[in-house]
Amino acid sequence: MIDIRILRESPEIIKEALAKRAYRIDLDAILTLDTSRRQTVHEVEQLRAEQNRASEEISKLKRAKQDAASAIAAMKTVSDRIKALEERVRETEQQLRDQCLVLPNIPHESVPVGPDESANRLERSWGDVPQFDFEVRDHVEVGQRLGILDFDCAAKISGARFTLSRGAGALLERALINFMLDVHTHQHGYTEILPPFLVSSACMQGAGQLPKFAEEAFRVEGRDLWLVPTAEVPLTNIHRDEILSAEQLPLKYTAYTPSFRSEAGSYGKDTRGMLRQHQFNKVELYKFTTPEQSWDELESLVRDAETILQRLGLAYRVMTLSTGDMGFASAKTYDLEVWLPGQGRYREISSCSNCTDFQARRANMRYRRDKKPEFMHTLNGSGLAIGRTVIAILENFQRKDGSVLIPNALQTYMGGLEIIKRG
RNA sequence: GGAGAGAUGGCCGAGUUGGUUGAAGGCGCACGCUUGGAAAGCGUGUGUACGUCUAAACCGCGUACCGCGGGUUCGAAUCCCGCUCUCUCCGCCA
Structure with missing residues (x-):
């Protein structure tokens, strides 16, 4: 598998490698998936952080025998949102992985370039x-x-x-x-x-x-x-x-x-x-x-x-x-x-x-x-x-x-x- | 093939009335103290990935991970379902 970071930071290296091997693969599609994955992951993690904080509060309230119903209700929507986003992360990661798995290794510079x-x-x-x-x-x-x-x-x-x-x-x-x-x-x-x-x-x-x-x-x-x-x-x-x-x-x-x-x-x-x-x-x-x-x-x-x-x-x-x-x-x-x-x-x-x-x-x-x-x-x-x-x-x-x-x-x-x- | 038990960090091993548990305790390991030197003892530390920060890295911050994958729930190592693997007994078999 190719290091996604190389593709992200120096796509020309991968492009050249594919050209040498006469592979035709849409790298931009992979990069788009990568960007989208990172965005969604970030969003999920922000929400999770919020959920964790709230969870701690609820826990404290419960232990103090106080009412936590409003806090719980508030977190319900956050929870739903996280689930939806996680589904999207799963899909994106699957697609990304599928596409990365068909990328061949990068040829060493000492390898002669040719069709066959x-x-x-x-x-x-x-x-x-x-x-x-x-x-x-x-x-x-x-x-x-x-x-x-x-x-x-x-x-x-x-x-x-x-x-x-x-x-x-x-x-x-x-x-x-x-x-x-x-x-x-x-x-x-x-x-x-x-x-x-x-x-x-x-x-x-x-x-x-x-x-x-x-x-x-x-x-x-x-x-x-x-x-x-x-x-x-x-x-x-x-x-x-x-x-x-x-x-x-x-x-x-x-x-x-x-x-x-x-x-x-x-x-x-x-x-x-x-x-x-x-x-x-x-x-x-x-x-x-x-x-x-x-x-x-x-x-x-x-x-x-x-x-x-x-x-x-x-x-x-x-x-x-x-x-x-x-x-x-x-x-x-x-x-x-x-x-x-x-x-x-x-x-x-x-x-x-x-x-x-x-x-x-x-x-x-x-x-x-x-x-x-x-x-x-x-x-x-x-x-x-x-x-x-x-x-x-x-x-x-x-x-x-x-x-x-x-x-x-x-x-x-x-x-x-x-x-x-x-x- | 039939019946049952189990899977937690490098290893062993707690945790099953769901809530500061990445996870007690022990061992191992690393560093320091102690010692003439070592052992013992004492102290500190000891996972990985992703994201974020950064010129980059370290650090910091965030998130995830208690066999794997789903589900219930505001919240799951803990509850439910499926799968995989390991072990024990019976059967079969090289």
């Missing part, structure tokens, strides 16, 4: 794109020939955009989860969390998924519960409505969860294989920091995610997303894109964002440095998306005979398995 992914900026690359002396297969073909990925069976069970992993394929997913969690907890200092996979609307709103992106998530019928679209949602809400002490920050959490996404509006996009699924596994990184720490912490968070790709020996590049490609809650986002031989291009495998105080305002998460509590900054990143890592391994480490080499770092997690062969 074409304006993203390359930061660096790592690793060599592998060369093959045979015709490469994509992960669907590799996986199906090895009998470890079964899309037909998944379709039978659940429909389109699901995958069933079998044997070494299932083991590979599990190994990747364990490997990533181990690296982040043992080497990068994150605390492992296993959160609920169903969350309330309040959590979804705190993380910025609601109200704007309801159609992209799955909701449990008849209950106020949503399937997590990312572990970011439960992790954000761990400290909802809390005031931490400055010494506790930064707090670093990592969590494995499945991620459920309806992928509404992506019909016909990435329909082949397990690139875009309704359900995929992910190990997430999440940080709560002070405003001073957050930009450095974003850099280290990206490096933590990069470590995984490096340890697996997968070529990748780091992109800074442009204002047009960036997520709603983010002030700056780096995407890690892994090389996929089956597609002959880089594809997103991790997205690392500094949401600054945007989620902290929505979820009311503060810390105390001196006297006054201040909003924290929150950061999140995939470390990494497991499904896409499987794709990358199957495609990058495939051999002419259809077998796939297991990266060294993963072998101990797979019972010493060095190679996945047919049968």
Whole structure:
């Protein structure tokens, strides 16, 4: 959420931010609501003060066994007036909140301005794109020939955009989860969390998924519960409505969860294989920091995610997303894109964002440095998306005979398995 | 699923014939005194938000907040209704 005071005092900052993101929102309407709210609130409070004074008088009269009927009658009208005004305050505040909740975060000045992914900026690359002396297969073909990925069976069970992993394929997913969690907890200092996979609307709103992106998530019928679209949602809400002490920050959490996404509006996009699924596994990184720490912490968070790709020996590049490609809650986002031989291009495998105080305002998460509590900054990143890592391994480490080499770092997690062969 | 109990400040815990209770008391915490130093003891202080004041902030002033949301009333932590959560017992279940 945007600080209403910024909008009130320096509306040009918000206007510019919206322009960069190509959002069209009527800020003047919001400002009018804000003014009207403050006026009405003031009026109510004046009346309440009067009511409180009178109430004290009535109390005294009653105790002195004197007649208070006239004073009570006089306050009746004040009371009615307060009720009417309070109703108006409620309405105005609701409208104001509704409108503020759809305002996106303000992009950081270092973010390239542009309409879409074409304006993203390359930061660096790592690793060599592998060369093959045979015709490469994509992960669907590799996986199906090895009998470890079964899309037909998944379709039978659940429909389109699901995958069933079998044997070494299932083991590979599990190994990747364990490997990533181990690296982040043992080497990068994150605390492992296993959160609920169903969350309330309040959590979804705190993380910025609601109200704007309801159609992209799955909701449990008849209950106020949503399937997590990312572990970011439960992790954000761990400290909802809390005031931490400055010494506790930064707090670093990592969590494995499945991620459920309806992928509404992506019909016909990435329909082949397990690139875009309704359900995929992910190990997430999440940080709560002070405003001073957050930009450095974003850099280290990206490096933590990069470590995984490096340890697996997968070529990748780091992109800074442009204002047009960036997520709603983010002030700056780096995407890690892994090389996929089956597609002959880089594809997103991790997205690392500094949401600054945007989620902290929505979820009311503060810390105390001196006297006054201040909003924290929150950061999140995939470390990494497991499904896409499987794709990358199957495609990058495939051999002419259809077998796939297991990266060294993963072998101990797979019972010493060095190679996945047919049968 | 059935029956019952409960939800008050960082924590514990008073307050239910509605009326100076933001809320007794205790613990904790902070500062000061005391001490060679510490403990004990003594004293003072110790929520948040919004509004207002201010160049801004502090302070001050006002308002709200006793799980959440409504209602009754001149006035609600206290009464009524709905919801959420926690606990106990029974049933079911991994």
